[in-house]
Amino acid sequence: MIYLRLYYEFFKTGLFAIGGGLATLPFLNNMADTTGWFTRGQLADMVAVSESTPGPMGVNMATYVGFTTANIPGAIIATLGLITPSIIIILIIAAFLRAFKNNQYVIAAFYGLRPASTALIAAAGIGVIEIALFNEQNTGNFVSFLQSANIKAIVLAIIIIILTRFIPQTKKWHPIIFIMISAVVGMIFHFAGV
Template sequence: MIYLRLFWEFFKTGLFAVGGGMATIPFLSEMAERTGWFTQGMLADMIAVGESTPGPIGVNTATYVGFTVAGVPGGIVATLGLVLPSFLIILLVAAFLKAFRTNKYVERVFYGIRPASVGMIGAACVAVMRLCLVDTAAFAESRALADLFHWKGMALFALIWVLTNLVKGTKKLHPVIFIAASAAVGIVFRFAGA
């Protein structure tokens, strides 16, 4: 029963992803690996759409994955699965708000989880980089270092990094602007070779 499996997969994601929408990415990446429902490349595209449309990124990406796997009902089931654990947890936390904020065990647990969550998102970042910045297949064939990198991709990556971190005027621009500009660059310079 695909809907039950979808719901369960996203329930787990919602239960263990701490730190907002980006924290769901490692779970989705592992889901792709294990279930074969979608590829890492498709996941990167879905994240991009999730970032460039209104609404929380985590919810957008869940809806998209669910839709890809099992149509409109799939999108609904995946989203509800993602939301249910935090819904229940917040109801519980709200009842003990003061105790929760000052509880030393809660503080200790999150002291450990926070850096782990960043490590997992970092690993997901490495996975997307492997996908669009290096070409290990071509490198294995020719053994020429020049073939290891997607040079166009590297150049665009460096440019976006500089614009989002160093240049004062563009640092605060909304991500959707960079996504739209990258789409244009991809089309003009034929990033997919198509």
């Protein structure tokens, strides 16, 4: 029964992939090898589509792989499989935290956790800057890194910094407005160079 197998495979992925969407990739590679539902080449295309469509990447990948394997029911079952372990584990942790929220050790742990969590997001953000504002073909030294700068993207980023941080009227705009404007600007000025 392909649906049960699909649910089981994605449940496993959701249970063992720690740290976000890209962490599911090794599991999907393994799924390609062991089940024969899709090839690794197809998977590379699915990653590209998942990155280029709205929605969290990990969820997009599960939906796409499920759809490729067993059409619409496959898409739904794969996604449900992926999110089931998360829901169960987080509900247990949330109940635990509620029970111990005034415990001094829990409070002290979060005192240390919060700056670390912020730091991990900042580090991930710096990783995005590298992909977004610099081209891939730099050879690793500092000069070639500077030469690989995508000037158009950097100008756009600076304009968005000004609009979101310094101009009172545009500061209040919803983030999606800036995302939409950036998409249009990228299309008009051929940001990807194609």
